[in-house]
Amino acid sequence: MTQQKTTSLDQAQSPYFFGIDVGGTGIKIGLTDDQGATLGYSAIDTLEPQGPADAMRRVAEACRGILGKLGLDPSRVVRAGLGTPGSQDIRKGMLIEPPNHPHWHHFPIVKSLEESLKLPVSYANDANAAAFGEFWIGTGKIHDSMVLLTLGTGVGGGVIIDNELVVGRNSFGGECGHMIIDPSPEARLCAWGGGRGHLEAYASASGVTARAREELQAGAKSLLASQIDKITAKRIFEAAEQGDPWSLKFIEQTGDYLAIGITSMVHMVDPGLVVLGGAMNFGGPNSPTGQRFLDSVRRGFEARTFQNVQAGTHIEFASLGADAGYIGAAGIARSDYHKAL
Amino acid sequence: MTQQKTTSLDQAQSPYFFGIDVGGTGIKIGLTDDQGATLGYSAIDTLEPQGPADAMRRVAEACRGILGKLGLDPSRVVRAGLGTPGSQDIRKGMLIEPPNHPHWHHFPIVKSLEESLKLPVSYANDANAAAFGEFWIGTGKIHDSMVLLTLGTGVGGGVIIDNELVVGRNSFGGECGHMIIDPSPEARLCAWGGGRGHLEAYASASGVTARAREELQAGAKSLLASQIDKITAKRIFEAAEQGDPWSLKFIEQTGDYLAIGITSMVHMVDPGLVVLGGAMNFGGPNSPTGQRFLDSVRRGFEARTFQNVQAGTHIEFASLGADAGYIGAAGIARSDYHKAL
Numbered sequence: 001m002t003q004q005k006t007t008s009l010d011q012a013q014s015p016y017f018f019g020i021d022v023g024g025t026g027i028k029i030g031l032t033d034d035q036g037a038t039l040g041y042s043a044i045d046t047l048e049p050q051g052p053a054d055a056m057r058r059v060a061e062a063c064r065g066i067l068g069k070l071g072l073d074p075s076r077v078v079r080a081g082l083g084t085p086g087s088q089d090i091r092k093g094m095l096i097e098p099p100n101h102p103h104w105h106h107f108p109i110v111k112s113l114e115e116s117l118k119l120p121v122s123y124a125n126d127a128n129a130a131a132f133g134e135f136w137i138g139t140g141k142i143h144d145s146m147v148l149l150t151l152g153t154g155v156g157g158g159v160i161i162d163n164e165l166v167v168g169r170n171s172f173g174g175e176c177g178h179m180i181i182d183p184s185p186e187a188r189l190c191a192w193g194g195g196r197g198h199l200e201a202y203a204s205a206s207g208v209t210a211r212a213r214e215e216l217q218a219g220a221k222s223l224l225a226s227q228i229d230k231i232t233a234k235r236i237f238e239a240a241e242q243g244d245p246w247s248l249k250f251i252e253q254t255g256d257y258l259a260i261g262i263t264s265m266v267h268m269v270d271p272g273l274v275v276l277g278g279a280m281n282f283g284g285p286n287s288p289t290g291q292r293f294l295d296s297v298r299r300g301f302e303a304r305t306f307q308n309v310q311a312g313t314h315i316e317f318a319s320l321g322a323d324a325g326y327i328g329a330a331g332i333a334r335s336d337y338h339k340a341l
Numbered sequence: 342m343t344q345q346k347t348t349s350l351d352q353a354q355s356p357y358f359f360g361i362d363v364g365g366t367g368i369k370i371g372l373t374d375d376q377g378a379t380l381g382y383s384a385i386d387t388l389e390p391q392g393p394a395d396a397m398r399r400v401a402e403a404c405r406g407i408l409g410k411l412g413l414d415p416s417r418v419v420r421a422g423l424g425t426p427g428s429q430d431i432r433k434g435m436l437i438e439p440p441n442h443p444h445w446h447h448f449p450i451v452k453s454l455e456e457s458l459k460l461p462v463s464y465a466n467d468a469n470a471a472a473f474g475e476f477w478i479g480t481g482k483i484h485d486s487m488v489l490l491t492l493g494t495g496v497g498g499g500v501i502i503d504n505e506l507v508v509g510r511n512s513f514g515g516e517c518g519h520m521i522i523d524p525s526p527e528a529r530l531c532a533w534g535g536g537r538g539h540l541e542a543y544a545s546a547s548g549v550t551a552r553a554r555e556e557l558q559a560g561a562k563s564l565l566a567s568q569i570d571k572i573t574a575k576r577i578f579e580a581a582e583q584g585d586p587w588s589l590k591f592i593e594q595t596g597d598y599l600a601i602g603i604t605s606m607v608h609m610v611d612p613g614l615v616v617l618g619g620a621m622n623f624g625g626p627n628s629p630t631g632q633r634f635l636d637s638v639r640r641g642f643e644a645r646t647f648q649n650v651q652a653g654t655h656i657e658f659a660s661l662g663a664d665a666g667y668i669g670a671a672g673i674a675r676s677d678y679h680k681a682l
Contacts, residue, residue, distance in 0.1 A: 087649065096649075145510060159610060161507050168611025169486060170653035179605035180645060183523055195645040198608075264520035264605050267539075269500060270509025304521060304536040308428065308437075312511035 015337060016072075018063050018080035018119070019133075019330025021126060022046065024100035027055065029062050030323070031070070031077065032330040036137035038323070040066035052095065052104040053112050060116035079337045081122045081329030082113055083129030090171040093123050099192070122333040126325055128165055128174050130318075131158020132335075133328025134275050138320040145271040148318065149176055149258070151278035154191070155200040155207075158328075161269060165332065177204065181260040202257040205233045205280040212236055212250060222246035237282045240289045251282050251289065252296035259300025266305060266313055277318030285317040356678060357413075359404050359421035359460070360474075360671025362467060363387065365441035368396065370403050371664070372411070372418065373671040377478035379664070381407035393436065393445040394453050401457035420678045422463045422670030423454055424470030431512040434464050440533070463674040467666055469506055469515050471659075472499020473676075474669025475616050479661040486612040489659065490517055490599070492619035495532070496541040496548075499669075502610060506673065518545065522601040543598040546574045546621040553577055553591060563587035578623045581630045592623050592630065593637035600641025607646060607654055618659030626658040 014034040021028040024046060031040040042062040046055060067074055087096035093110025095101070110123045124132070131148035135158075140146040144163060150156040155177030159166040166173035177200035178190065187197030191206065201207045209231055216228045223244040224231060240247035262274050276294070283290035294317060302310050320327060355375040362369040365387060372381040383403040387396060408415055428437035434451025436442070451464045465473070472489035481487040485504060491497040496518030500507040507514035518541035519531065528538035532547065542548045550572055557569045564585040565572060581588035603615050617638070624631035635658060643651050661668055 157609075161502055162505065164503065164505075166502050166610050169613025170611050170650050172608065172611040172647075172650050175608045175611070178608040178646075180601050180608075181521070181524055183601045184525070192647070194647050197645075260521050260524045261605075264602075265609060267513065267516045267519040267521075268498075268606060268609060269507050270511050270513040270516070272510025304538075306513075306519075306533070306535050309511050309513050 015078040017330040017333045019326035021325030022084040028326040030326040056112040079333040081333030083126040083329040127156025128158040129328035130324035133324035136331035151280035199261040255296030256300040263304040356419040358671040358674045360667035362666030363425040369667040371667040397453040420674040422674030424467040424670040468497025469499040470669035471665035474665035477672035487614045492621035540602040596637030597641040604645040
């Protein structure tokens with residue numbers, strides 16, 4: 001929660017938007033105004049095995065609940081935005097085969113939500129939606145273009161160029177976690193069958209855990225050497241905060257892997273801003289370790305790019321936390337709404 | 342020359358555009374109609390040491406020459422597009438420090454051409470302009486998005502997303518030759534001081550020549566082993582056409598390096614189409630060796646991406662040859678003209 005979730009409403013007739021962020025276990029639902037302020041919020045369980053139609057009915061119910069609580073006329077809400085994990089066909093409004101939603105495959109989720117909610121729905125990849133949230137009212141709010149990396153179990157992303165989200169021909173835009181940072185035959189394997197050397201295999205929470213376990217098993221000296229089986233990114237962060245030199249070095253190496261991918265991203269679309277989001281941020285902006293992590297990303301980028309490009313490119317932490325997804329989904333709905341006017 | 346350069350004009354009042362492509366030794370100038378057909382063409386020497394203002398005056402003269410020859414009222418031409426090598430500040434219309442134009446540094450080239458030509462001028466990076474040309478009437482003409490790689494002395498590029506060229510915050514958009522394909526400390530060095538492992542160091546004509554020389558000096562068995570000092574990409578192509586196994590393998594390895602970069606490009610912006618342009622194409626579409634080169638790029642991409650992404654992504658040779666730059670410059674002018682209407 002980065003902002004106040006309920007405010008008293010002024011009655012000016014600016015449009016409102018629902019933003020819905022579907023995760024593996026929970027669904028976040030927010031109502032925002034035209035400036036991105038959250039007016040109402042609700043979270044429900046995904047209940048994945050009950051299937052997507054049931055979930056979309058419960059989302060619509062939760063939306064009505066938000067309106068009821070605020071005493072708001074439903075006509076004030078003009079559009080909803082929906083973010084879900086891939087794979088998906090954004091233009092067709094279809095879920096394809098989201099790996100953590102085995103009961104939701106090949107489902108026309110946009111049509112389902114539109115019928116339940118009686119509103120037009122804009123559709124996005126969840127990480128793309130988070131990117132749009134940060135772009136709209138977060139770290140990217142004064143920028144025209146931006147790349148977001150979401151560092152979580154995997155590495156997702158979103159690319160915004162001149163105020164437009166890059167959706168991609170195959171709804172694969174912004175899948176920066178699958179950019180190649182190591183072409184060698186012994187590079188780490190992509191967990192999704194995408195081959196070797198993808199950024200995600202190095203800089204996601206699972207990549208980090210696997211790398212750490214291997215180094216510790218190979219005899220690295222660390223506070224964590226005795227708890228190899230319990231290793232997580234969070235524990236590495238905690239050990240680093242306690243001054244464990246191996247953990248600090250390991251975190252900086254992770255930053256350097258990210259820097260390789262970021263260099264390629266910047267040299268391709270030159271966004272001026274790269275934002276690091278997601279929970280796997282080693283403490284993030286408010287911790288010395290997080291700052292060290294960010295510095296290692298910046299240093300690695302500086303070593304691989306040109307002086308003028310480096311001077312004109314910011315690398316920053318995200319600022320909306322776990323709210324970025326529903327806020328961005330609302331923002332995409334807003335963008336589509338204003339375009340259609 | 343891929344199309345007829347002079348046609349009889351119909352007198353319908355659709356707008357015409359000049360496209361100007363500035364190179365190190367020559368400047369190509371074309372007049373196109375609203376559909377991209379070239380109505381008139383002229384080429385002049387760059388005469389680099391005489392400076393950019395002189396060159397822009399001679400460009401304007403050549404433009405008037407084209408109109409005179411066609412007996413065309415100058416008012417039919419509504420805008421010009423100008424492509425030059427980087428570095429540049431596109432938004433400010435400035436050349437910064439183009440390495441092959443030492444006498445042209447820090448020059449307001451757009452203002453200079455606008456004054457000489459008495460027309461509004463759109464400005465682009467030369468490789469970006471070539472990308473836009475292929476996108477407008479070449480290999481990309483039925484696509485909404487596209488990435489072009491220009492394989493020449495260096496590797497340039499251009500990225501078009503949903504009909505818009507990605508210019509970038511630092512006028513560095515589409516510099517795909519500087520994406521990282523090898524992060525190792527012994528990776529090849531970027532010729533421009535950008536660090537190690539950039540695609541250009543492997544897949545440009547100079548990268549190819551350096552790599553070949555090293556392999557042959559290390560004892561590779563090849564028709565070319567006796568002429569190491571004279572090695573060029575063209576000679577490697579010729580040897581491959583004669584069936585030299587080392588040359589064929591070398592060309593396929595070059596294709597695989599490109600595939601690493603292309604995988605990252607596709608996973609970032611998912612354009613649906615990647616086009617290989619430039620002269621360093623090992624014979625291109627009309628030769629068996631060129632086809633083998635293209636096949637190796639496609640194979641390398643297939644090995645590193647996901648099945649649905651591979652199925653939805655085309656990798657093709659460019660089709661406009663050396664005309665892509667001026668055609669694309671005219672196309673960018675056309676795009677800006679129609680946007681302003």
